Amino acid sequence: MDGTEAQSSNSDGKRGGAVMGLTLAAGGWMSNLIVYLIQEFNVESINAAQISNIVNGCSNLFPVIGAIGIILLGLTATLDPLRPQPCDINGSSICTPPSGVQYAVLYAGLALSCIGSGGTRFTLATMGANQFDNPKDQAVFFNWYFVGVYAGSALSNAIVYVEDNVSWKLGYGVSAVLNFIGLASFLLGRRFYLRDKPQGSPFTGLARVVVATFHKRKVQLSSKIEDYYCGKDRITTLNIATVTKKRFRFLNRAALKTEGDVEPDGSIAKPWRICTIQQVEDLKTLVRIFPLWSSSIFLGTPIGIQASLTVLQALTINRHLGPHFQIPAGSILVVVLISTAISLTVIDRFLCPMWQKLTRSSPTPLQRIGLGHVLNVLSMATSALVEMKRLKIARAHHLQTRPGSIVPMSVLWLFPQLVLVGLGEAFHFPGQVALYYQEFPASLRSTSTAMIALIIGISFYLSTALIDLVRRATEWLPGNINEGRVDNVYWVVVVAGVVNFFYYMVCSSLYKYQNVEEGADESFSTDK
Template identity: 65%
Template sequence: MNDTVTNSCNIETQMPNSGSKRGGWITFPFITGAVAGLTLASSGCMANLIVYLIQEFNIKSITAAQISNIVNGCIYMSPVLGAIIADSFSSSFSVISISSGISLLGTVLFTLTAAVDTLRPQPCTEELNICKTPSEVQYAVLYMGIALTAIGLGGTRFTIATMGANQLDKLEDQGIFFNWYFFTLYIASVVSFTGIVYIQDSVSWALGFGLCGAASLTGLAIFLLGYRFYHHDKPQESPFVDLARVFVAAIRKWKTQLSSRTEAYYGGHDGIALVVATTPGRNLRFFNSAALIVEGDIQPNGVIAKPWRLCTVQQVEDFKTVIRILPLWSTSIFLSTPIAIQSSLTVLQALSMDRHLGPHFKIPAGSIIVLVLISTSISLTFIDRVLYPAWQKLIGGSPTPLQRIGVGHVFNVLSMAVSALVESKRLNAAHNHHFQDQKNSIVPMLALWLCPQLVLVGIGEAFHFPGQVAFYYQQFPQSLRSTSTAMISLIIGISFNLSTALIDLVQRITGWLPDDINNGRIDNVYWMLVVVGVINFGYYLVCSGFYKYQNVKKGVYSSTVKNGDSS
């Protein structure tokens, strides 16, 4: 564990009773313990979903891959709803607790689909080549389990990241927490992708899903045990309503002449007197009119008369902060989309390759993705303990979040290029052995050839995922802290759904993705992703070049960027 964690624990281990401070590193074991248990459960249910759909529900390979991408998309988009609730209506603790219970119900339903024969279609008859499709009831139970797991995961994965960071005051400590949060997330996922997936493939699907339920229950229990130590943030009024008000007020006053006088702008009302306003920043000046006071905007007692015509200067600046971040946020969508496509296609590639390690052990196809998790976990440790300290000694400061994200872009493009080369080799092996006319034939090529591409994408994730979470957490307005860490989840969710649409489009206009991938051209799909990645990296460089850091103390990123007010 990082020395900072140890030192901080020695300082802040006092009992958080009514007279002492809550929060600090003492909450770290409870937060990470909960993350480990809940991740074991969710990853165990979803890691082998493609194989489960193909083998137990008789669904075709490309269709199963698309279903998996849609499911993953929903799982990663739902945290935004959990973050909105945590920011606006309830506490993070309540959202995480309730969502964990919902996720537990989802794993129970998954277990039932595997344990009760009537909840699955009959196995395919190979001699007659007959496969019975699932009934409506079977689909309903399966999708209900998936939906509950997605909803539960939505309220926990990134809301708990925000809650953990909120326990700490220093930016450096928050950065360390995010590194260890992702380390715990990936290590737990490694256990799911190896141990639980192996049990599902080789022992029993019901036992594998049952272990997921036990892990979910354990994670929830650990989280609840830390209740007395947590610093609990109180929810504020919905920040999204404030953002909408700024946009509407600016539109309604777009013809109003702006003023350079501070007193012409509204700073707010503290219940007794008007708050002294500051002049809005010069950037994105169009929205400054939302805080400009005109006749009829304020009542005699100083309260806003028409909330959708007048906002505070702070609300306007918060809105502009979000607008400035959106271009950078959009670049991450096309950073994650290739990863989403690669994750599903790699499982299909592994199913068609020789997965034996020795004469008696066969790697489960769903476990092949664990290489990404292992690579990321090792890389996170190396980055935290070796690369960052060396960077600080040589340059005198920490690498900025945007620099970390940029390195992730490079590794992502390299991974797609290697994927294309490996797939070309796999297709040559299939064609040389005349497998192109034999459906679901195993190509005499070891699945370990898929390792380099997965290792590269894992190294990239170790840079860009923590970098993105740290960037959004530090740059978003204070009122949107929970939503800020969910932005990365929203990116991944959109990427999975976009990957499904791209796979469908490629199927419609090309012959690259047939059900028998030995007759397809997945290598062309990967080369297409290389082109998309290079273009997107160029777009990212432009956006990051124009961005100026907000909400960061002077000197933190002084080696690379100019700090202070961007106005």
């Protein structure tokens, strides 16, 4: 192993440790948040699910800040004045709501923890991939990155078990320590990292394309290549004969040189009146991929709804596996993580090679995402059927008016829906990362994987809004879900998922893969 390879290996290991530590810390408090809010802050179940969705959304949009947040959460579990009195104190069943100060400390801790988690999770992914020039090496890094994320998330359920069976203060304390370990691991590898020099925000260039196009909206496009700005030092090989069939030709006006736009030495005189051909092509690429990206938002929204409602379902049924072990309600989602991890291995070792033998080609990112859509819809339909059975048993035992009663139904009934959503995630999540990293312009590649974080964040916010809408418009989601119709919520999600799948099919059929670096000039047209 030469020096460069050793340096990459060392830095890769440090980032892997950072990912593992930060994911463990985040999973330790986030996975069990619904249960903590219900049991320790006397928050109603649906409201707790809403808060959890908002927190999950925030966490996907800096490590020291995250550690401070987790410390604040630990203080709410440690200091009695920072949380309301238990509901059963002095034999009373009346729950005292949190005070303004208690809410302030709780929300401050959640906000800081979200910022800490969101500021590192996908930034580390792009930073790591940027350490390698070879696509195969980048693929290996992404594999190990996902291993770190899923392994950390799965192991974090050990912290959830500590919170449920030992103490909340110990669980949050462990999360804080792990957060600092992850930060230390990251900082120890700083001298090994290959860091790109800051060159300004690429989004400024995209904004300039829009402004310049508007300013020149009445200017006629030229058929001469020399009339378009390629950059001060760039030599273009643009061939007009090969570029007349491309879309979004009106944006080409942003690169059209007019009087006073360019200095005699070739530099730009008016930055908001002219752009380079590459900047125009970068914007075109984003416009082309935006419909596919938007379809993924409505792929993630049902997952957010299912995640919160499944925890509420788990709280109402028998979670014992054997006479001595009970699955913590907040840990039920570990089934998704295990399913995804196993599915990723099976897909990589068996399904992909089999696909290659049958079709003589590897499955494309769009095919993987499409299969993820189908499995996601099947998972939601399974959730609806399982909830129908749970409600039938609850009503047979007259548990509608007995909040807190356990429905005599095994927690294993919740496993199929979680296994299916995990299997779907093994297809669509890596497919999305590969698509954006492969298709994004070179100038935006370092932020491409952050598009996944943006999708997850928006999805959880949207799931929160949809649950709130259902609560206001129907009686399906009361405080005691045994009195409601959670199954109807799932069926609505199924219908929305089917509609979104057809939308995705239309978008994917119209999309054409492209090599931005080699094909940018070829997609530049001078037609009107």
